Amino acid sequence: MNPYQGLSLPELMELLHGISMPPSVSMFPQTVGWVILLFWVFVLALLAGWHYYGKYKSNAYRREAHRRLKQITNASYDDSSNGLDKGYAIAVLLKQTALAAYPRYQVASLYGARWADFLRYSSNNDPQVCAVADRLSIAAYRKETITVDGLGKNRSGHSDIDHDLVGAAAQWIKVHQSNDTKVLNLD
Numbered sequence: 001m002n003p004y005q006g007l008s009l010p011e012l013m014e015l016l017h018g019i020s021m022p023p024s025v026s027m028f029p030q031t032v033g034w035v036i037l038l039f040w041v042f043v044l045a046l047l048a049g050w051h052y053y054g055k056y057k058s059n060a061y062r063r064e065a066h067r068r069l070k071q072i073t074n075a076s077y078d079d080s081s082n083g084l085d086k087g088y089a090i091a092v093l094l095k096q097t098a099l100a101a102y103p104r105y106q107v108a109s110l111y112g113a114r115w116a117d118f119l120r121y122s123s124n125n126d127p128q129v130c131a132v133a134d135r136l137s138i139a140a141y142r143k144e145t146i147t148v149d150g151l152g153k154n155r156s157g158h159s160d161i162d163h164d165l166v167g168a169a170a171q172w173i174k175v176h177q178s179n180d181t182k183v184l185n186l187d
Contacts, residue, residue, distance in 0.1 A: 087139035
């Protein structure tokens with residue numbers, strides 16, 4: 001005779017045992033090898049973060065130079081009353097940027113052809129920089145002028161000259177090798 005015969009469904013449900021749950025699975029590695037591996041991955045991640053943070057901080061002068069170059073291109077520097085033009089402002093910005101990247105004794109005395117050589121050399125002869133390096137080297141000393149309509153009238157204005165200088169300056173700021181990666185030997 002069956003002991004469950006004649007029992008209703010609710011009575012049979014009461015006779016069931018509760019569900020036994022398996023023990024929870026630990027998320028902690030079970031062997032020492034995984035602990036050591038995770039430790040080294042964590043250490044390498046910290047070192048990589050420290051390295052990239054150092055690079056970020058060491059390139060702060062580049063970000064500031066780009067910001068100031070944008071201000072120069074957006075501002076009206078071609079005011080003949082104060083004698084300033086974009087070429088002059090860009091030349092001054094490049095010299096300040098070079099002084100931030102290289103020791104003063106290597107950069108401060110450079111002008112003219114030696115400054116143009118420095119711009120070419122420190123940018124690894126980037127074509128955009130090389131094309132206007134000579135003009136960038138003299139921009140601090142005179143305004144760039146262009147002839148209008150061939151009539152001999154000169155004006156300083158927003159032209160392709162400004163775009164060339166701004167483009168080359170932005171490229172030099174971006175690609176020049178800082179002092180810790182490149183030794184200057186311009187002689």
